[in-house]
Amino acid sequence: MTEVNVHEAKTHLSRLLKQVEDGERVVISRGGSPVADLVQHVRPRLTAGLLRGQLHYDSETFDDPDRALARQMVDGPLGPEAG
Incomplete structure (x- = not known):
């Protein structure tokens, strides 16, 4: 897990998104308090x-x-035989 402040998140958003794509969780904090999680x-x-x-x-x-x-909306997709 990576924790960054708002300024760093704005400055390095592309890098942080790459980390999230790689499966990492990124926490964005303001004034030392977590306010948001970046997740996949x-x-x-x-x-x-x-x-x-x-x-x-x-x-x-x-x-x-x-x-x-109406039948399709209630029962799901029609099969090929139902045409």
Whole structure:
């Protein structure tokens, strides 16, 4: 772990980002007190059907629903056989 003050973080941001890319954690402090951590970004994993049962279709607001699209939004991706 590396700890730097705000001035050093601004001056050496590219170097600090390289350290983070290499797996190191960098703590940025102001007046000797930690205020932020630089850590590697982790992409969230998206899951199909995550909102199943939480979203509802309002037929008074929308005309002629696309049944295949609605099924895909609820059940996940359609297989090649479903076309």
